[in-house]
Amino acid sequence: xxxxxxxxLIFIIAAAITPLVSSRVKKVLGLVAPLLSIALISATPxxxxxxxxxxxxxxxxxxxDKLSKVFGYIFSLIAFLAMLFAWRVEDxxxxxxxxxxxxxxxxxTFAGDFFSLYIFWELMAVASxxxxxxxxxxxxxxxxxxxxxxxxxxxxxxxxxIIMRLAASGxxxxxHLGIDGSAANWLIFLGIAVNAAIPPLHPWLKDAYPKATAxxxxxxxxxxxxxxxxxxxxxxxxxxxxxxxxxxxxxFPIFYAVLENDIRxxxxxxxxxxxxxxxxxxxxxxxLALNGAVSHxxxxxxxxxxxFMSAGAVMYRTGxxxxxxxxxxxxxxxxxxxxxxxxxxxISAFPLFSGFVTKxxxxxxxxxxxxxxxxxxxxxxxxxxxxxxxxxxxxxxxFGHDSGLRPKEAPLPMLLAMGGAAFFCIFIxxxxxxxxxxxxxxxxxxxxxxxxxxxxxxxxxxxxxxFCLLMMSGLYPAEQRAIxxxxxxxxxxxxxxxxxxxxxxxxxxxxxxxxxLVRRLSEGLGRYFADGPSRLALWAARPWWGIMGVRGPELxxxxxxxxxxMQASVLxxxxxxxxxxxxxxxxxxx
Amino acid sequence: MPVPDKKxxxxxxxxxxxxxxxxxxxxxxxxxxxxxxxxHGYFGWEDVxxxxxxxxxxxxxxxxxxxxxxxxxxxxxxxxxxx
Numbered sequence: 001x002x003x004x005x006x007x008x009l010i011f012i013i014a015a016a017i018t019p020l021v022s023s024r025v026k027k028v029l030g031l032v033a034p035l036l037s038i039a040l041i042s043a044t045p046x047x048x049x050x051x052x053x054x055x056x057x058x059x060x061x062x063x064x065d066k067l068s069k070v071f072g073y074i075f076s077l078i079a080f081l082a083m084l085f086a087w088r089v090e091d092x093x094x095x096x097x098x099x100x101x102x103x104x105x106x107x108x109t110f111a112g113d114f115f116s117l118y119i120f121w122e123l124m125a126v127a128s129x130x131x132x133x134x135x136x137x138x139x140x141x142x143x144x145x146x147x148x149x150x151x152x153x154x155x156x157x158x159x160x161x162i163i164m165r166l167a168a169s170g171x172x173x174x175x176h177l178g179i180d181g182s183a184a185n186w187l188i189f190l191g192i193a194v195n196a197a198i199p200p201l202h203p204w205l206k207d208a209y210p211k212a213t214a215x216x217x218x219x220x221x222x223x224x225x226x227x228x229x230x231x232x233x234x235x236x237x238x239x240x241x242x243x244x245x246x247x248x249x250x251x252f253p254i255f256y257a258v259l260e261n262d263i264r265x266x267x268x269x270x271x272x273x274x275x276x277x278x279x280x281x282x283x284x285x286x287x288l289a290l291n292g293a294v295s296h297x298x299x300x301x302x303x304x305x306x307x308f309m310s311a312g313a314v315m316y317r318t319g320x321x322x323x324x325x326x327x328x329x330x331x332x333x334x335x336x337x338x339x340x341x342x343x344x345x346x347i348s349a350f351p352l353f354s355g356f357v358t359k360x361x362x363x364x365x366x367x368x369x370x371x372x373x374x375x376x377x378x379x380x381x382x383x384x385x386x387x388x389x390x391x392x393x394x395x396x397x398x399f400g401h402d403s404g405l406r407p408k409e410a411p412l413p414m415l416l417a418m419g420g421a422a423f424f425c426i427f428i429x430x431x432x433x434x435x436x437x438x439x440x441x442x443x444x445x446x447x448x449x450x451x452x453x454x455x456x457x458x459x460x461x462x463x464x465x466x467f468c469l470l471m472m473s474g475l476y477p478a479e480q481r482a483i484x485x486x487x488x489x490x491x492x493x494x495x496x497x498x499x500x501x502x503x504x505x506x507x508x509x510x511x512x513x514x515x516x517l518v519r520r521l522s523e524g525l526g527r528y529f530a531d532g533p534s535r536l537a538l539w540a541a542r543p544w545w546g547i548m549g550v551r552g553p554e555l556x557x558x559x560x561x562x563x564x565x566m567q568a569s570v571l572x573x574x575x576x577x578x579x580x581x582x583x584x585x586x587x588x589x590x
Numbered sequence: 591m592p593v594p595d596k597k598x599x600x601x602x603x604x605x606x607x608x609x610x611x612x613x614x615x616x617x618x619x620x621x622x623x624x625x626x627x628x629x630h631g632y633f634g635w636e637d638v639x640x641x642x643x644x645x646x647x648x649x650x651x652x653x654x655x656x657x658x659x660x661x662x663x664x665x666x667x668x669x670x671x672x673x
Contacts, residue, residue, distance in 0.1 A: 521654075
């Protein structure tokens with residue numbers, strides 16, 4: 001199989017052809033590339049493929065093992081569904097960047113060495129920025145600039161770590177690193193943590209995703225954070241710090257999600273919360289926990305894309321996305337509403353939906369490890385995620401008050417894409433065996449036990465009861481057109497303070513230089529070089545004229561002539577030659 | 591062509607009441623069934639009947655009340671960062 005192309009290149013070539021072909025061909029191309037990629041991944045045996053020699057290094061573009069394969073499948077599958085969802089998008093910028101973005105995520109997944117990984121990592125950052133820019137609003141432009149800055153900074157952490165590791169050990173291959181106290185590994189960890197949106201490095205996600213295009217956000221929800229989950233699982237499995245970071249990550253975004261007014265903002269916070277479960281699983285690091293993290297990433301990509309699709313379809317039809325502007329749409333977009341509810345049931349881990357058979361592995365692993373506080377935090381977050389993503393998102397979009405909006409149902413390609421994602425959400429939930437067989441470790445976990453089903457149903461249904469009672473009693477915080485400060489305050493206000501500091505310091509230096517160097521010094525030097533020689537000449541000539549008896553007006557005329565001649569450098573040739581000769585003699589003597 | 595107003599499920603009189611009645615009935619069924627389930631939890635409290643019901647309810651109430659307090663601290667105007 002080494003004669004074929006790496007999956008990443010399939011997408012990148014498709015992106016390169018896209019602007020050159022007709023509208024229909026480019027749409028088909030968007031669907032064919034992911035299907036080819038799936039076929040290719042399933043046909044590729046485990047091992048190292050597509051090795052390229054670059055300088056003195058062997059770059060491996062296809063490190064295929066069970067872990068990279070399962071991520072390769074899901075990235076290709078979601079690229080297919082998202083491309084189907086974006087069927088009506090005619091904008092080449094969005095199509096190309098989406099293809100490059102998906103391709104580079106696959107590049108990261110199959111990279112066997114850190115050099116090629118880094119290149120795909122940066123390509124991913126740049127391509128995804130254009131999905132935000134493609135919204136072409138001033139807010140999106142500003143958010144895209146911030147997004148790019150954050151990811152380039154994260155990329156530089158990663159690069160610094162890679163280079164330090166290479167210098168220290170000469171090793172480039174992507175494998176288990178672990179937190180061993182070395183600065184190199186910490187830098188790599190930090191670089192991955194930025195993309196995984198681990199707090200306090202998370203605000204970029206909530207800042208950027210809600211500002212992307214209706215279709216772009218579906219791509220964004222899938223690749224950046226989950227390729228970071230993949231890389232974290234490969235390099236830092238079993239790092240204790242991730243258990244607590246992950247548990248905190250499941251915990252704090254749900255409070256913000258309750259307050260958030262933008263539906264895609266709510267989904268962004270719940271995305272952070274779900275990645276928290278995966279980080280926690282990676283931190284626990286047992287086979288059960290890692291299987292849980294990987295399978296949860298798989299299921300999460302599908303239901304989160306489904307939720308972003310339903311929000312995108314509503315946005316596409318109504319042009320609105322704030323809770324305060326939406327409501328009562330279930331009558332007008334019933335299929336979108338059903339898709340949203342299936343996504344909501346999956347993220348909430350209802351029995352028979354995908355989250356139930358994947359997330360529970362992570363929670364069980366925390367129990368098996370005796371991590372009492374973590375277990376309680378994860379269960380709290382499970383109830384909380386149902387509360388905000390499971391109930392709030394469908395409720396405020398499709399039920400609640402009648403917003404007066406009368407949209408048509410979503411167009412057919414969007415419905416097909418949502419139908420596809422919804423199918424997988426239920427299929428995995430009902431019949432998890434095929435997904436379990438793809439996981440990196442053998443699975444002997446049984447999700448459907450009486451205690452687990454009833455316990456989970458109780459957790460969720462009584463969370464729903466709390467929602468009902470709080471809603472009816474008016475205690476539930478009303479949706480408001482406002483923003484809620486997060487850690488972003490430190491970055492944005494810190495950024496502004498840094499800007500002011502630089503303004504004061506650097507522009508201060510600038511002004512001082514202008515005053516001293518440009519004005520005073522140059523003026524002084526100018527005067528010195530213009531007047532100096534003439535004064536010197538006058539000083540030499542005056543005694544001579546005195547001896548010669550030149551006085552009065554004649555003296556003044558001669559002085560003026562000499563000064564003028566010296567300042568304009570128009571001395572008679574003979575005089576200049578004589579002075580040069582004197583100079584040479586002086587130099588020779590001394 | 592504007593889409594005409596439609597009557598939905600919850601617009602029919604009595605349907606909302608029926609929905610809520612079904613919801614509350616399912617809660618009661620869960621509470622009862624939980625007593626007859628064999629359990630082998632990692633922690634002792636998992637085996638207490640209806641533990642998850644209480645934990646889910648209390649979690650969500652605390653979540654919302656804490657969020658209300660959080661709002662007092664973090665809420666700003668929509669154009670806060672643009673000024």
